[in-house]
Amino acid sequence: MDRFAGQARLEWWANHATCLEKYDIDITVTVDAVGTWRATGRHANALDTTQREGWDFLMEMDPHFSIVFPGEDNGGILVRVFEAEDGTLTLTEAPDWDGSGSITFDLP
Template sequence: MDRIAGRARLEWWANEATCLERYAVDITATADPADTWWAAGRHAEALDAPQREGWDFLMEMDPYFSLALPGEEKPSLFVRVSEAQDGTLTLTEALDGKDGSVDFTFDLP
């Protein structure tokens, strides 16, 4: 079983050219012999009110992020993120064919 621990980065991309937000996270990632991959962690620093609002909005819209593992400059994995009430993040590799695209309609006044 392979394990990586350290500071990583979650990025939420609106499209190929627009990254809406980046979040530093401290994670422990594990891969078993069958190449099943998962990670658990927390935000590296507590989110302030505007950051929390943005995080909650992105999570509600689409909880899929690109993940740059510790020591990587660019993201190498696409993950689904869930957050427990205590702030613990669970990341699972997106293997279900999800491409990260979302259809969202804004009502403008």
């Protein structure tokens, strides 16, 4: 596969057993000659207020998601997601991320 355009799903996992949220996205993935892939996309459906709050919270907590392509049951590729102001998502493979991080929140 050197190019895929279609739908996929981003899943945010709290641990190996708990998926907190899933987001359908329209995505285009390209793979270069050395196997490096790049992906861009958008949410397949506009997020309502509650979904947007959840998305923003998860992105602030940790922007790493598993991506699931059609025909797969579970996410196989760990990606880091960046969202531009216009809503465009850029995904980069994060194979070395170990799932640990230090997050601090100021709660009202």
